[in-house]
Amino acid sequence: MDDLLRAVEATLFAAEQxxxxxxxxxxLGQADVRPALARLRADYEGRGVLLVERGKRWxxxxxxxxAHLLRREKExxxxxxxxxxxxxxxxxxxxxxxxxxxEAIRGVQTAKGTLDVLMEAGWVRVAGRREVPGRPVIYATTPDFLAHFGLGSLRELPGLEELRAAGLLDPVDDEMIETALRPGNVPDEEVETPEDPEDDDLFAEHDRQATVMGQNNDGLASSR
Structure with a gap:
């Protein structure tokens, strides 16, 4: 095993995120680590510990x-x-x-607390503002979301038929997911509305946290 391979392995093993x-x-001094990552992933294939890439993070x-051997008795x-x-x-x-x-997709108003819960869980983040009148805050998923659900990228999200075939939908969930997957639900432009002060507070807090994260350069933690 060459020195770079060992260094990459040690770096990932010691990383908290x-x-x-x-x-x-x-x-590692600007070394080209992609070949080493590919080789390590192959080396760990079939073992009790795997090297995986989730949302462009290793x-x-x-x-x-x-998993059944490691699950705590009380979760x-x-x-x-x-x-x-x-x-x-x-x-x-x-x-x-x-x-x-x-709200346009769901057909009902969405409480700010609902998005707060998802952001506290680490699965949803503020992704900026839509460049339309009112400049509303926009949201996206996080690397923690991908890691928690075992996805390499959003392209691996299951379709409705896959969820049905796996028996993962009850009638209520089926209707909800079908609504979420239906094309054309999201409007291209929004009607001009005053900016939501709650959204402004949220965006300001996101900017403050992003500055701190940029200084630390620590990245996001996996929820697995």
Missing amino acids: PLTVEQISNH HFETAPDL DVRRLSRAATEVLAIVAYHEPVSRAEI
Whole structure:
């Protein structure tokens, strides 16, 4: 095993959060680490620990088929409300999306607290502002969302038929997901409305956190 391969392995093993290729490369003197990552992923194939890429970030995780051996006897299960589940599905399938666009798809108003819950869980983030009158805040999913649900990218999100075939939809969920997947639900432009002061507060807090994260250059943590 060459020195670079060992260095990449050690860097990922010691990291507290998943790392991008650029972060690994910067840590190792701008070395080209992509071949080493590919080789390490192949080396760990079939073992109890795997090297995986989730949302362009690399980390080690335990093999999915061994989850039953590692599960705690008592787990704190994070249960989302129906409203939060609907909003999460809409953000995942339509991102980036504003609150007004989420409400247009759901057909009902969405409480700010619903988005707060998803952001506290680390699955949804503020992604900027829509460049239309009113400049509404827009939302997108996070690398933690991909890691938690075992997705390499949003392209791996299941379609409605896959969810039905796996028996993962009850009639209520079926209707909700079908609404989220329906094309043409998100308007191209929004009607001009005053800016929501709550959204302004949220965006200001996001800017403050982004500055701190930029200074630390730590990246986002995986929720797995």
